[in-house]
Amino acid sequence: MTGTGTSAATAEQTFDILVIGAGPSGLTAALTAAQAGYRTALVAPGVNFTDGRTTALLQASTDFLSGIGVWEKLLPLSAPLIRMRMVDATGRLIRAPEVTFDSAELDLDAFGYNLRNRDLNRVLEEAARAEPNVTFIEATASGFVFGDTFAQITTTDGQQISARLCVAADGRKSLAREAAGIGVNRWDYPQVAVVMNLAHTQSHQDTSTEFHQTTGPFTLVPLQGRNSSLVCVETPEGAERLRSMPRPELERELERRAHSILGKMTVDGDVQSFPLSGLTAKSVSGQRLALIGETAHVFPPIGAQGLNLGLRDVQSLGKLLAEARAQDLDPGSEDLLARYEADRRTDIVSRTTAVDALNRSLLTDLLPVQAMRSAGLYLASRVGPLRRLLMREGIAPGKFPKPKLSLPFRKGAA
Ligand SMILES: Cc1cc2nc3c(=O)[nH]c(=O)nc-3n(C[C@H](O)[C@H](O)[C@H](O)COP(=O)(O)OP(=O)(O)OC[C@H]3O[C@@H](n4cnc5c(N)ncnc54)[C@H](O)[C@@H]3O)c2cc1C
Incomplete structure (x- = not known):
């Protein structure tokens, strides 16, 4: 806990809820x-x-954004993700089969939608500024x-x-987390995500393709038209090499890594990079405090999970706040925060663990781990109920009833 003292010169502004960030x-x-x-x-x-x-916002997130009245403005800026494909491009002795998940198998039009963060932030900001109950204070919290x-x-002002x-x-x-004395588990990966947007000559056919390289995933995600975003996870040296290449050479290298599935590629705009790390807060609540989004959890960009998990934090807290409001209860009570903590723990731990394990399975030279990853993807490619379970858990954990998986699987059961 950090105290700041009060300044007689500044009148205190009082609200029900204070969101930092x-x-x-x-x-x-x-907004919620x-x-x-x-x-x-x-x-x-x-x-x-x-x-x-x-x-890439998965279906549960778009449902939530629809509920708070912003999805109708984001949808025209987004591209649907109808299929998700994983391709083993490790070139190793033990390689996984290609797996394609199709949203039609879950009777969905799309798993989710991909859009530019700039557009997402702009639409959310406009909605927050238009909301009468929100006061946007442009300042940095320091005490x-x-x-x-x-x-x-x-x-600071x-x-x-x-x-x-x-x-x-x-x-x-x-x-805020640090001032409340909430500890974190923090770790680094020997990887950097090189990120850019691309225009290409072939259609992406609403399919996101994740090539698994030995340095990490190389993921092409559809944007509107013949455009895609790329997240290429590399070693720090590899990332530097890509970043320092002249554009024509970089474009040829990307086309090669993409096995030319999108034809010729042109980089559109800046190339940015993000060193990869992981973090889990030891608690997502403290006295009069709730942590959400990357304040509570960070992991590598695999399988489009980070912000989708953050939006589930917001949803969970929002539901508790709405209940408290309906019953005229204190929105910062110990009881409400204990329920938030209990509600979020399993989802955060399981997502962080799964993404970490998948990322490390790409990096390892250990044959048994490579074999396990390949076997997992083989089963996912062949066994329909397992594939559908993975798809459901990927887009909305715990939302769908679990199918019964009876082992051993019949040949051709998929
Ligand atoms: C390469 C890459 C690709 C990704 N792709 C996906 C994807 O496809 N799908 C997905 O779900 N997730 C994805 N993620 C994860 C996603 O980007 C993050 O989960 C998300 O950006 C986190 O948002 P946030 O609001 O929690 O935090 P941030 O966006 O970091 O926001 C923090 C805010 O706090 C403010 N702030 C900081 N300090 C203070 C202070 N003292 N006072 C006031 N304000 C302060 C900052 O100005 C900022 O506005 C990806 C991540 C990476 C690295």
Whole structure:
């Protein structure tokens, strides 16, 4: 707990809920709290419009965004993901078979939709600014008090803001989390994600393709038209090599790695890179404090899970806040925060573990691990119920009833 003292010169601003951070987690949390009827402060230095990444939002996330009234504005900017394909491009002795997941097998039009982070952030910001219950305070939080009955922050420009609940969405280096004394497990990967958008001559056919390289995945995700986003996970040296290549050479190299499935490629805009790391907060709550999004969990960009998990945090907290509001209960009570903690733990741990294991299975030279990964993907390619279970769990964990898997599988049971 960090105290800041009060300044007689600055009048304290008081709200029901205080959200710190205006990334997609913070923006959606502010909208959710405000729509439940809470007077909500959103405190952040601004919204990021320089992020060149795209986000694949899975079906549960688009349902949630629809519920808070923003999906209709995002859909026209998005490309559907109808099929997801995994290709073993490791060139190793033991290789996994190609697996394609098709949303039609789940009677869905699409698994989800991919869109540019800039568009996502812009639409969410516009919605937050238009929401009467949200006050956007453009400032950086620097001092924190988490008291018995309120949370209070001080900003670098001297404002004091208090609320019954503080929602920390200030990202992986969260000051709020640190001030509350919530520890983290943190680890690094020897990998860097090189990210860019591409125009190409062949249609992507609404299919996202993940080539598994020995350095990590090389994932092409559809954007509208003949465009895709690329996340290429490399060693730090490999990433540097790609980044320093002249554009024509880089484009030829990308086409080679993509096995020319999209034809000729042209890089559209900047090439950005993100060193990969992992983080799990030891608790997602503290006194008068809830952690959401990357403040609570970070892992490598495999299988489009990061923000989708963050939006499930927002949904879970939003549901508890709406219930508290309906019963006129304290939105920052110990009981509410204990229920939030209990609700989120399993989902966060299981996603982090699964993504970490898949990433490490690509990096390892151990034959038994390579064999296990290949066997898993072989079963997924051949066994219909298992494939459908993986697809369901990938897009909305725990939402669908589990099918009965009877072993041993009949030959051709898929
Ligand atoms: C290469 C790559 C590709 C990815 N692709 C996908 C994908 O396809 N699908 C998916 O679901 N996820 C994906 N992710 C993960 C996703 O990008 C993150 O989960 C998401 O951006 C996290 O959003 P956030 O709002 O939690 O945090 P951030 O976006 O980091 O937002 C933090 C906010 O807090 C603010 N802030 C920080 N400190 C303070 C302070 N002291 N006071 C006030 N404000 C503060 C910052 O200004 C910022 O606005 C990907 C990640 C990477 C690296």
